[in-house]
Amino acid sequence: MAKVSSMRSNSREKILDAAAHLVSEIGAGRLTLDAVAHRAGISKGGLLYNFPSKSALLQGMVQRIIDEVCAEKDQLRSTMPEGPNAEARLIVTVLLNMRSSKTKDLANGILAASAEEPELLAPVRDIVRQTFEELKSRSDDLDAALIGWLAVEGLSSFEMHDFSPFTEQDRKRIIAAVDRLLRNGKV
Amino acid sequence: MAKVSSMRSNSREKILDAAAHLVSEIGAGRLTLDAVAHRAGISKGGLLYNFPSKSALLQGMVQRIIDEVCAEKDQLRSTMPEGPNAEARLIVTVLLNMRSSKTKDLANGILAASAEEPELLAPVRDIVRQTFEELKSRSDDLDAALIGWLAVEGLSSFEMHDFSPFTEQDRKRIIAAVDRLLRNGKV
DNA sequence: GTCTATAGTCCGATAGAC
DNA sequence: GTCTATCGGACTATAGAC
Numbered sequence: 268m269a270k271v272s273s274m275r276s277n278s279r280e281k282i283l284d285a286a287a288h289l290v291s292e293i294g295a296g297r298l299t300l301d302a303v304a305h306r307a308g309i310s311k312g313g314l315l316y317n318f319p320s321k322s323a324l325l326q327g328m329v330q331r332i333i334d335e336v337c338a339e340k341d342q343l344r345s346t347m348p349e350g351p352n353a354e355a356r357l358i359v360t361v362l363l364n365m366r367s368s369k370t371k372d373l374a375n376g377i378l379a380a381s382a383e384e385p386e387l388l389a390p391v392r393d394i395v396r397q398t399f400e401e402l403k404s405r406s407d408d409l410d411a412a413l414i415g416w417l418a419v420e421g422l423s424s425f426e427m428h429d430f431s432p433f434t435e436q437d438r439k440r441i442i443a444a445v446d447r448l449l450r451n452g453k454v
Numbered sequence: 455m456a457k458v459s460s461m462r463s464n465s466r467e468k469i470l471d472a473a474a475h476l477v478s479e480i481g482a483g484r485l486t487l488d489a490v491a492h493r494a495g496i497s498k499g500g501l502l503y504n505f506p507s508k509s510a511l512l513q514g515m516v517q518r519i520i521d522e523v524c525a526e527k528d529q530l531r532s533t534m535p536e537g538p539n540a541e542a543r544l545i546v547t548v549l550l551n552m553r554s555s556k557t558k559d560l561a562n563g564i565l566a567a568s569a570e571e572p573e574l575l576a577p578v579r580d581i582v583r584q585t586f587e588e589l590k591s592r593s594d595d596l597d598a599a600l601i602g603w604l605a606v607e608g609l610s611s612f613e614m615h616d617f618s619p620f621t622e623q624d625r626k627r628i629i630a631a632v633d634r635l636l637r638n639g640k641v
Numbered sequence: 642g643t644c645t646a647t648a649g650t651c652c653g654a655t656a657g658a659c
Numbered sequence: 660g661t662c663t664a665t666c667g668g669a670c671t672a673t674a675g676a677c
Contacts, residue, residue, distance in 0.1 A: 278660085296483050296569040299652060311653085313661045321653065381615065382483040382569035388615070395612065396619040410631035410641040417628070418601045420608030425582065428568065428575070432583040441604070444597035453640030454597040465642085486670065498671090500643045508671065 278317050282307045283331055283376075286324060290375035295382035300324075325387050328376025333390055335373055336361060352449040354405040355412035358398060359419045359445060366426055374427055408452050415449045465504050469494045470518055470563075473511060477562035482569035487511075512574050515563025520577055522560055523548060539636040541592040542599035545585060546606045546632060553613055561614055595639050602636045 285307035289298055300321055304314040318324040340361045347357055365374060380387040398416070406412035422441065425431040433441065444454045472494035476485055487508055491501040505511040527548045534544055552561055567574040585603070593599035609628065612618040620628065631641045 294570070294572045296571075300654090301652075309660095310662055312655095312663070315654070316660060319654090378568070381565070383481070384483075385481045385615075388617075392617050392619075395617045399619040408641065410627070410634075413628055414601065414605045414631055414635060414641060417605040417608035417612075419604075420611060421604035421606070422608075424607060424611040425604075428572075430575075430579050430582045432579075432586040440597070441600055444601055447597075448601060448635075448641070454595065454601060454635070487672085488670075497644055499645075499673095502672070503642060506672095 276317070278309065279327070282314055282317055283327055286328055286379070287372040287375045290379050291372065295375070295378040298379050322384060325376070325380045325384055329380050329387055329390060332373040332376050333394060335370055336365070339364060350450065351407045352412050354401055355415050356446065356449050359415055359449070362419045362423050363442060365423060378427065411448050411452050415445045418445055463504070465496065469501055469504055470514055473515055473566070474559040474562045477566050478559060482562070482565040485566050509571060512567045512571055516567050516574055516577060519560040519563050520581060522557055523552070526551060537637065538594045539599050541588055542602050543633065543636050546602055546636070549606045549610050550629060552610060565614065598635050598639050602632045605632055
């Protein structure tokens, strides 16, 4: 049921959880090894055994959100019905699910890496490029697909930085409009 | 022709320029007073005379991009023709102009503040909320206006983090599609 | 108004015991 | 595998000369 590998090295998961939570609590640039260790309930030495450097910790945070998003996408792909711009609608759904409790914090890894070591975001850049390629080759209406994708990226960006001015009702309305755009080419 | 106030305190402008450039060169979290002072051609003491703390410097960077964007919006408002969803098309145009050499670097102030002191982004949050209110009260087609706005925010977000996979041609195509969406309600 | 020098703090990483 | 203790470097901010 659960991944076998998720039982391996429980400390790593605890540490990554702590780091992800801390970013939203104190800010990406204030993430220190001391703070992460304390929040994870271990010592700084214990942390540095699992992640030999702060850079390695940030890299682990970035990889974790990428793995989670890819897994969710694969899982959704089999259950989502076909239809116009199916690929774009899949991507949009995955992005919007990211706000749910679990994945929301994981996305903080991107903020932390962006603040401290932007080079670590190369895998994210690759995902974006790959998403664009998939949309180009699999969209019924590329213009609508790109606008729908970018609109949800914009919404996610707002939510990641706590800029979103939208109520839950506003959000539902926007999502419905994006879906209409992807299905019919108009809002 | 030029703003009278821009001759006042030339050092401040030099410092803000240096800080903005540095963010894209070395990363938001590596912005230090030493580096800014060196890049601006003054000493750290001279810097701290103009900005009494690093927090004040970050605040100055945030305010500068806000002022620039608001000024550009006001200027564009008088020259842009009317038409469907005029307010949304105005906002979209301002956001897209931000990529131009001058304003692009200014936007780095947001990255720097986000990394070090996210509280300083409150004015940005206010602008987002205000933009939403304006769109709600002045749009012919709110759904289209919101999607167009969010799509361009998504594109800007990609470009700000150097995630954009789009060629210049792709970008023009996307902008054209957004404009069609705002004018006609369909892509 | 800008400089140099330095105080004081925080943090990442290492060393070695258990 | 996790701990404590500590080193060494980097950074913000202050003090005072010019």
